[in-house]
Amino acid sequence: MGITERKEREKAEMRRRIVDAAIDMFVAEGYEKVSIRNIADKIEYSPATIYLYYKDKDELLYDVQAEAFQRLADHFRTHVVSEDPLERLHQLVMSYLDFAREYEELYDLMFIIKAPMNTVENEDKWDNGEDAFGQLRDTVGACVEKGLIRFTDHMIATLSVWAFAHGFISLNLRCRINIAELNEENIPIIMRQSVQHYLDTIKV
Amino acid sequence: MGITERKEREKAEMRRRIVDAAIDMFVAEGYEKVSIRNIADKIEYSPATIYLYYKDKDELLYDVQAEAFQRLADHFRTHVVSEDPLERLHQLVMSYLDFAREYEELYDLMFIIKAPMNTVENEDKWDNGEDAFGQLRDTVGACVEKGLIRFTDHMIATLSVWAFAHGFISLNLRCRINIAELNEENIPIIMRQSVQHYLDTIKV
DNA sequence: AAATATAATGAACACTGTTTATTAAATCCA
DNA sequence: TGGATTTAATAAACAGTGTTCATTATATTT
Structure with a gap:
């Protein structure tokens, strides 16, 4: 009975198509401009069809978020390559800044906007x-373990x-740093200097 | 000719009424649930009337934000009272945490949500x-000046x-700290410990 | 080939911010 | 004071949102 399998596969493909369209639009135009109708237009289906595959927008955004987190993890795997724990920590934090700058809208979805993390309430909530x-935890943990940074508690x-x-x-991202009378060009520099200074400060 | 003055006063009073209603609803129910229609209902005017006093929602939110920032400044003035710079810094940071916890929705409006700071583009933008x-700047500055914390650059x-x-x-606030497998009760404790640890770390 | 199950949709509902033509009220001027 | 004029308030509409549901089209099963 290969039909039910094929149907399942088609269902998964459709969900993929929806998530792909959604994440593309997020990266390109930002959270605000992505509506169910827009996504439906992009994949050339009716808006109602999306609700056959996702019960609401939050459930869809949850999948988009999962994809975004995977990309961040991949980003880390590519850029955090050193064997030295302190060097690793430095690479990790700097590549985090890079990711946020390159994919502002994804970062927004992952860490700043309200939906969907506080509404989705299933067991494997934080996968x-x-x-x-x-x-991050392993890298920081290694530094703590070897007494390289001024922390005793791993979680802290x-x-x-x-x-x-x-x-x-x-x-x-929310233009609040400007309160400090900084012009936009200086901000990335100040950010890197501050992070650098922080990493220096926590070193033993 | 006191009429134009009275009219101006009435206009200001109406704006106050709108902002007061808005900020009350923000504190009580959060950003998402505050619509122009809701505010209009609360002050018993038609939605269109609000547009006679504010050109759009962002302009209104800007005033609400100004009020919120004033409350934070007052909060600081009440709780940051020590003469000792380091003690002042401690009081300031801790009262900042308190403010955020007591007025979550105001904090949201002031520092997290997108509108209206990145859209309003007038000269006295960051007043x-x-x-x-x-x-904050003065308190930190005093600590730097007296060589009490491990910083040389004031802005950093x-x-x-x-x-x-x-x-x-x-x-x-966005429930992202939970990614670290923490239950909600622990978070405020961990937060205070972490901030305390940070302030200890930056001390000379 | 007919009956049944599945997939897709058009149209609607209740909401949002915002605009405009119309009505009500206050002010001005003769 | 009475009529003209300016100002204030609103009802109704527009275009958008997420979402639901009855209806239609397409597969699958018998």
Whole structure:
């Protein structure tokens, strides 16, 4: 009975088509401009059809987010290559900044906007970020373990590094850093200097 | 000719009424649930009337934001009272965390959501945050000046402290810190510990 | 080939921000 | 004071949103 298998495959293909269209539009035009109708237009189906494959927009965004987190994890795997833990940490944080700058709209979806993370309530809730976060945790963990940075608690160390980078990125993405009377060209420089300074400061 | 003056006063009063209604609804129900129609309902006017006093929703949100920033500045003035620069810095950062927790939706409007800061393009663009930011800058500045923290550049120091706190707050507000397999009760504790650790780390 | 199950859709609902033509009220001027 | 004029408020509409549902078209099964 290969029909049910084929149907399942077709269903998966359709979901892929929807997610691909959605993520393309996100990267190109940003969260605000992506509507169900736009996506439906792009894949040449009626808006109602999307609701045969996703129960609502949040469920779709959840898949888009999963894809985005996978790309971040891949980004890390490509750029975090050193054997030295401190060097690895440096590469990881800097490639995090790079990712945020290259894919602003994905970063937005992953870490800033409200939907869908706080609405989706299934058991494997955080599988999305697990991979990328795991790499951060392992890298920071190695530094703590070997006494290379001024932390004793793994979680505090990991969250601190993440929060520091995210704080700069999100204040910048939302144009709040400008409150400090900085012009736009200076911001990336100041950001890198600040992150560099932070990494220097936490070194033993 | 007191009529034009009275008219101006009435216009200002109407704007106040609109902003007050809006900010009340923000605090109570959050950004998502506040629509022009809701505000109009609350002040018992037609939606179209609001457009006689604000050219669009962004312009209204800008005023709401200004009010929110003023409240943060007042919050600082109340809680940042020590003469010792390091103690002041501690009080400021901790009261920032408090403010974010007590007025989540205001914090959202001020630092996280997209509108209206990146759309409003008038000259006195950042007057909104100037007061609160000024207090942060002065406090951090005093610490740098007296060689109490491991920074030489004032701006880097100020932005670093801010970004660190904001990073934790916003990751928490958007439920991203949960990626680290933490349950909700632990997060405020971990946040305070991390911030405390950070302030300890930057001390000379 | 007819009956049944599945897939896709057009049209509608309730909402959003915003604009415009119309009505009501206040002010001005003779 | 009474009529003309300016100002204020609104109802209704437009184009957009997410979402649902009855209806139609297409596969699959018998």
